[in-house]
Amino acid sequence: MRIVVGHLYPDYLNIYADRGNIAVLSRRAAWRGHELEVRSVSVGDALEPGEHDLLYIGGGQDREQALVAQDLLAKAGGVRETVAAGAALLAVCGGYQLLGRSYRDLHGADLPGIGVFPFDTVAGDTRMIGDVLLECELEPGVHRTLAGFENHAGRTHLDADAEPLGRVVAGFGNDGESGREGCRVGRALGTYLHGPLLPRNPWLADWLLTQALAHRHGGVPELEPLADELEAEAHAVSARRAATRGGGRR
Amino acid sequence: MRVSIPLAAEIAVARAAGRLSRLARTGGGTTVPGKLIWKLDPGAIDRLAARLPLGSAVISATNGKTTTAAMAASILGERFRLAHNRSGANLVSGVASTLLDARAAELGLFEVDEAALPEILLRVKPKAVCLGNLFRDQLDRYGELEHVAEGWRSAVRSLPEDASLAVNGDDPQVGELARERPDALVFGVDDPSAARPSLQHAADSKYCVRCGAPYEYVAAYVGHLGDYRCPACGHSRPPLNVVAREIELHGLDSVSFELVSPAGTSVVRLRVPGLYNVYNALAAASLALSLGAAFDEIVAGIESFTAAFGRFERISVGDRGLLILLIKNPAGANEAVRTIVDGGAPATAVIALNDAIADGRDVSWIWDVDFEPLIPGLTRLVATGDRAAELGLRFKYGGLDAGAIDVVPSLEAALDLGLELTPPGGELVVLPTYTAMLALRQIVGERGFVRPYWERAA
Numbered sequence: 001m002r003i004v005v006g007h008l009y010p011d012y013l014n015i016y017a018d019r020g021n022i023a024v025l026s027r028r029a030a031w032r033g034h035e036l037e038v039r040s041v042s043v044g045d046a047l048e049p050g051e052h053d054l055l056y057i058g059g060g061q062d063r064e065q066a067l068v069a070q071d072l073l074a075k076a077g078g079v080r081e082t083v084a085a086g087a088a089l090l091a092v093c094g095g096y097q098l099l100g101r102s103y104r105d106l107h108g109a110d111l112p113g114i115g116v117f118p119f120d121t122v123a124g125d126t127r128m129i130g131d132v133l134l135e136c137e138l139e140p141g142v143h144r145t146l147a148g149f150e151n152h153a154g155r156t157h158l159d160a161d162a163e164p165l166g167r168v169v170a171g172f173g174n175d176g177e178s179g180r181e182g183c184r185v186g187r188a189l190g191t192y193l194h195g196p197l198l199p200r201n202p203w204l205a206d207w208l209l210t211q212a213l214a215h216r217h218g219g220v221p222e223l224e225p226l227a228d229e230l231e232a233e234a235h236a237v238s239a240r241r242a243a244t245r246g247g248g249r250r
Numbered sequence: 251m252r253v254s255i256p257l258a259a260e261i262a263v264a265r266a267a268g269r270l271s272r273l274a275r276t277g278g279g280t281t282v283p284g285k286l287i288w289k290l291d292p293g294a295i296d297r298l299a300a301r302l303p304l305g306s307a308v309i310s311a312t313n314g315k316t317t318t319a320a321m322a323a324s325i326l327g328e329r330f331r332l333a334h335n336r337s338g339a340n341l342v343s344g345v346a347s348t349l350l351d352a353r354a355a356e357l358g359l360f361e362v363d364e365a366a367l368p369e370i371l372l373r374v375k376p377k378a379v380c381l382g383n384l385f386r387d388q389l390d391r392y393g394e395l396e397h398v399a400e401g402w403r404s405a406v407r408s409l410p411e412d413a414s415l416a417v418n419g420d421d422p423q424v425g426e427l428a429r430e431r432p433d434a435l436v437f438g439v440d441d442p443s444a445a446r447p448s449l450q451h452a453a454d455s456k457y458c459v460r461c462g463a464p465y466e467y468v469a470a471y472v473g474h475l476g477d478y479r480c481p482a483c484g485h486s487r488p489p490l491n492v493v494a495r496e497i498e499l500h501g502l503d504s505v506s507f508e509l510v511s512p513a514g515t516s517v518v519r520l521r522v523p524g525l526y527n528v529y530n531a532l533a534a535a536s537l538a539l540s541l542g543a544a545f546d547e548i549v550a551g552i553e554s555f556t557a558a559f560g561r562f563e564r565i566s567v568g569d570r571g572l573l574i575l576l577i578k579n580p581a582g583a584n585e586a587v588r589t590i591v592d593g594g595a596p597a598t599a600v601i602a603l604n605d606a607i608a609d610g611r612d613v614s615w616i617w618d619v620d621f622e623p624l625i626p627g628l629t630r631l632v633a634t635g636d637r638a639a640e641l642g643l644r645f646k647y648g649g650l651d652a653g654a655i656d657v658v659p660s661l662e663a664a665l666d667l668g669l670e671l672t673p674p675g676g677e678l679v680v681l682p683t684y685t686a687m688l689a690l691r692q693i694v695g696e697r698g699f700v701r702p703y704w705e706r707a708a
Contacts, residue, residue, distance in 0.1 A: 016389075016612075017615065019617060019618070023617075023647045061394040131611070151612065195612075195613070196614055199617075227652070230657065231643060234643050237637060237639055237640070238640070
């Protein structure tokens with residue numbers, strides 16, 4: 001079956017190997033006989049609600065992020081409608097921040113976000129850099145872990161009733177204090193974790209593919225299991241790194 | 251209260267510490283004395299540098315600084331006694347150690363870490379500075395590219411009046427620094443036949459440094475290095491003074507080009523391959539020119555250069571050979587891959603990924619490297635190092651059959667497997683990150699095939 005991915009600003013927001021996440025989605029779809037088509041949606045392009053089953057937005061350096069911020073405001077309606085209609089979304093690092101309500105920079109200036117996620121981000125004067133391990137429960141009773149790497153100056157403060165992507169086992173997370181990392185609204189996920197995130201956490205790639213298939217074709221699609229030994233080994237190494245040196249531990 | 255210690259006593263103590271480090275076999279002792287003197291008295295470095303009768307020359311870049319400095323040493327070493335940090339210890343402590351060891355040196359020649367450049371320029375007060383390129387590299391350590399570039403801009407502004415500057419005009423961020431000093435030498439490549447068909451994925455400075463619009467490239471050579479022009483505001487590559495034309499790549503053996511400079515024009519044949527080494531040669535030539543070297547000395551120096559350690563190093567191991575190319579960031583690794591593939595894609599390769607601080611703790615950069623040109627020719631990939639599994643995934647999701655990937659975290663076991671897969675008389679390609687490169691050289695050295703890096707002759 002066919003899945004259409006909208007990759008937002010791939011030529012601007014690609015700092016942390018975001019194409020690795022796209023490669024994992026493509027291959028894992030293809031290995032199950034599904035066809036994943038990735039369409040670039042960049043500066044000046046229209047985002048048509050209903051066209052995409054999955055949106056992806058990655059991270060950029062401050063300069064690139066500033067270059068796309070205005071354009072993203074023009075796409076705000078399109079992104080919100082796409083998500084409201086049940087398409088899946090993964091936003092990583094800088095892209096995650098842009099999808100909140102606002103970002104306050106070091107000079108105190110407020111930059112508007114597009115409000116897909118219920119949080120505000122405030123720049124701090126130190127960066128939170130290191131390996132991270134999270135515990136997640138995206139489906140009731142199904143506990144999984146995510147291992148990745150974070151590097152951000154922004155402190156993201158979720159609304160009290162917002163749902164995080166996961167609980168921090170090791171690392172800084174959204175703000176270095178709350179023990180919460182990322183944010184979830186239905187099928188939309190945002191996180192600071194790169195690494196890239198999906199190669200060493202293939203279960204999350206499959207979760208996103210499942211949501212995307214459900215959006216396009218309805219029902220509860222089943223994805224056949226794959227041989228993920230190498231993925232499991234990479235996950236284990238990354239998780240050990242988080243335990244020994246995440247959250248600023250040296 | 252600060253206790254004042256005479257410089258001579260500090261030097262004696264710090265040198266003794268270096269010998270102790272080597273005796274204790276903890277390393278080359280290449281930074282231990284410098285760290286100590288840095289602790290004892292940071293100003294000692296300024297005074298040590300000031301004692302060099304001809305002053306110092308400083309080289310920085312994300313990629314190629316060790317090779318550029320080695321090429322410059324090959325030119326300048328004929329005429330002057332050099333204090334040169336050839337082992338690549340390029341932080342303040344490494345420069346201090348080299349100065350401590352320099353004794354009768356006349357000229358300092360230092361490759362310098364991009365982030366350490368501002369401080370080292372302030373302390374060393376160089377006669378000449380050569381700035382090569384800025385690529386994204388170890389964001390977990392350096393932070394964003396723009397931040398490093400800003401440090402360079404203010405460092406260039408506060409250079410001594412009489413210091414000369416050479417910059418790579420093909421890098422938008424670096425070329426822009428030429429405008430700070432009207433007498434700067436600007437080097438670059440002018441040979442569209444050597445250009446890449448399109449900008450690589452890892453190209454960084456692809457948006458105009460003035461207005462932010464995407465550059466148009468007449469030719470893109472290495473990453474974002476090339477002949478660029480902004481269609482919106484007209485910002486473009488500055489005029490070049492030192493130019494490479496008529497480039498001919500000869501596989502893994504060599505590269506030749508026509509070197510055009512204010513001091514003369516000549517065809518130059520390097521004994522190392524790859525377009526990136528043309529940039530290194532241009533940088534070394536520009537630095538030597540700005541120090542007053544004669545054109546024929548420059549040509550002879552870069553033509554006699556063979557390799558900087560671990561950067562393109564051939565080591566014979568019994569009846570087989572190793573070809574070691576350091577990889578440390580997307581732009582550099584792309585050039586290593588391109589050079590290898592141009593020489594005939596290997597059937598076996600050992601790629602080593604460590605994640606110590608010197609390698610970058612964040613290994614995501616391997617996903618930004620274009621490893622794909624290697625994949626069709628590979629029948630076996632030996633992925634090794636602390637993050638071997640992640641590297642294996644990079645190739646699995648890049649399209650290499652999972653059955654062709656051996657994940658062997660132990661460097662020694664991986665090296666043995668790679669050699670076993672190499673026929674007698676053949677050459678095994680090894681692409682290690684920095685600490686993996688040091689460890690692999692040590693393993694080979696313990697088998698008696700290579701000398702430790704601190705014993706290398708000049």
